[in-house]
Amino acid sequence: xxxxxxxxxxxxxxxxxxxxxxxxxxxxxxxxxxxxxxxxxxxxxxxxxxxxxxxxxxxxxxxxxxxxxxxxxxxxxxxxxxxxxxxxxxxxxxxxxxxxxxxxxxxxxxxxxxxxxxxxxxxxxxxxxxxxxxxxxxxxxxxxxxxxxxxxxxxxxxxxxxxxxxxxxxxxxxxxxxxxxxxxxxxxxxxxxxxxxxxxxxxxxxxxxxxxxxxxx
Amino acid sequence: xxxxxxxxxxxxxxxxxxxxxxxxxxxxxxxxxxxxxxxxxxxxxxxxxxxxxxxxxxxxxxxxxxxxxxxxxxxxxxxxxxxxxxxxxxxxxxxxxxxxxxxxxxxxxxxxxxxxxxxxxxxxxxxxxxxxxxxxxxxxxxxxxxxxxxxxxxxxxxxxxxxxxxxxxxxxxxxxxxxxxxxxxxxxxxxxxxxxxxxxxxxxxxxxxxxxxxxxxxxxxxxxxxxxxxxxxxxxxxxxxxxxxxx
Numbered sequence: 001x002x003x004x005x006x007x008x009x010x011x012x013x014x015x016x017x018x019x020x021x022x023x024x025x026x027x028x029x030x031x032x033x034x035x036x037x038x039x040x041x042x043x044x045x046x047x048x049x050x051x052x053x054x055x056x057x058x059x060x061x062x063x064x065x066x067x068x069x070x071x072x073x074x075x076x077x078x079x080x081x082x083x084x085x086x087x088x089x090x091x092x093x094x095x096x097x098x099x100x101x102x103x104x105x106x107x108x109x110x111x112x113x114x115x116x117x118x119x120x121x122x123x124x125x126x127x128x129x130x131x132x133x134x135x136x137x138x139x140x141x142x143x144x145x146x147x148x149x150x151x152x153x154x155x156x157x158x159x160x161x162x163x164x165x166x167x168x169x170x171x172x173x174x175x176x177x178x179x180x181x182x183x184x185x186x187x188x189x190x191x192x193x194x195x196x197x198x199x200x201x202x203x204x205x206x207x208x209x210x211x212x213x214x215x216x217x
Numbered sequence: 218x219x220x221x222x223x224x225x226x227x228x229x230x231x232x233x234x235x236x237x238x239x240x241x242x243x244x245x246x247x248x249x250x251x252x253x254x255x256x257x258x259x260x261x262x263x264x265x266x267x268x269x270x271x272x273x274x275x276x277x278x279x280x281x282x283x284x285x286x287x288x289x290x291x292x293x294x295x296x297x298x299x300x301x302x303x304x305x306x307x308x309x310x311x312x313x314x315x316x317x318x319x320x321x322x323x324x325x326x327x328x329x330x331x332x333x334x335x336x337x338x339x340x341x342x343x344x345x346x347x348x349x350x351x352x353x354x355x356x357x358x359x360x361x362x363x364x365x366x367x368x369x370x371x372x373x374x375x376x377x378x379x380x381x382x383x384x385x386x387x388x389x390x391x392x393x394x395x396x397x398x399x400x401x402x403x404x405x406x407x408x409x410x411x412x413x414x415x416x417x418x419x420x421x422x423x424x425x426x427x428x429x430x431x432x433x434x435x436x437x438x439x440x441x442x443x444x445x446x447x448x449x450x451x452x453x454x455x456x457x458x459x460x461x462x463x464x
Contacts (some may be wrong), residue, residue: 078301082318217269
């Protein structure tokens, strides 16, 4: 446990801009989304959209920065020469990203408390945004352990290019009432999402551990 | 416990290179030199010992036991051939991270080595020369009461003064007879000053594992002449093997 705390502290402090970026994004994006959606005449769902985007961009920025530093200096290799185990490194990665998500939520809440136009953050919004992030990170983390930072740059690129294309495709060919149903019945789906997220992240963690335990550093 | 480190038939296969059945041991109270030309397998062997690279086969024992827990690393200090430190961090901040992981971190030893090596904790790693980075790595490796020090090419590219300082520290480290150093290098002149045993690796195989004092007679027996330096001796053996002979 002590080693995991040391590793998480290291990830937050290794680049002093990490925490600043998380704070700026988790406050700035909800502000931007609130006013942008208001201008477009939408109010509903702004809390969900804000949290999803702010947490996604926090992950994107932090993972890119940490990945680059790790790729350059091979710090994980040095850390495994100390009593820090490979398992500690894998666990700390998941816990660190959970903390980034919590910071995004806190950033939103602070913005809500300071700016009256910002809508309160609902529990379903947190759970849906959390589930979306778990799917993204649950795939990303094992792949990063397997392929390394250099190859994973393309993961983000593909994701950024594919998302609008996918949304366009879904809008064109899928029955929009499915999404309408999900939004209307979201509270009934929360339990399913929590179970799904827990199972998904557990599977992801086991894959990451197997990959990293066998990896030559 | 007879040995601090034992390797038994350790092997690792790559497409164009393989380590073949590496076996040797390191006794307490000695500095063991691990020599060979570039690409002979020194770094691969050291990285297998450090668990940075996974071996295909064979057995590794530390302090008489196969490594089963992370606490084995409490007793081993590593100094690797390149700096793994985050360049933007200060020495103090790196020390704060590293020291927290050891149960037996000795702050007095750490400060003593910083003073000896003229290192300033407020400096960032990027401000250090290669020699200073190596000395800093050595200070960290020697400050948690390690019993075995494993070094991969620590003196490569360093000036004679820094190399001499490092050699003195190693002599002091093993002085009480309970601790050991495994020292991989191709600068054999450093080993002639401190090593008791020499392990010579070539083309992924251990050619010999001998006391430094016996190498002269081994050379005379195989090559038929005396040698001036250990480096000349190693070159003679390599030339001898290139002609298809075994040692």
